[in-house]
Amino acid sequence: MKVKEPHFKVFDEFHDTSYLDRYKILCSRLMKERHYNAACLIWSEAVNNEILYGYLDNALSFRKFVNSYLGYMAGKREEFE
Numbered sequence: 001m002k003v004k005e006p007h008f009k010v011f012d013e014f015h016d017t018s019y020l021d022r023y024k025i026l027c028s029r030l031m032k033e034r035h036y037n038a039a040c041l042i043w044s045e046a047v048n049n050e051i052l053y054g055y056l057d058n059a060l061s062f063r064k065f066v067n068s069y070l071g072y073m074a075g076k077r078e079e080f081e
Contacts, residue, residue: 003015013025020041020043020056021056023041024041024056024057024060027039027040027041027060028057028059028060031059037068037072038064038065038068038069039060039065040055040060040061040062040064040065041055041056041057041060042054042055042062043055043056
């Protein structure tokens, strides 16, 4: 997809990418820069009365996100005991 830049320049890695790929780049960058511990990015699509879904990268899967959250909460459990 073409990126419009009427006011601000867009990072080079966002050029010639889909919206889903841009979100993947954003979530990956937020985790790499340690703004987030984990992130989840799931796509879905309705095809012939059937819902298809999945993820682009194992690091952004729902399972990885939930496991990260459970580990975080287990570490915080001591604060509430």
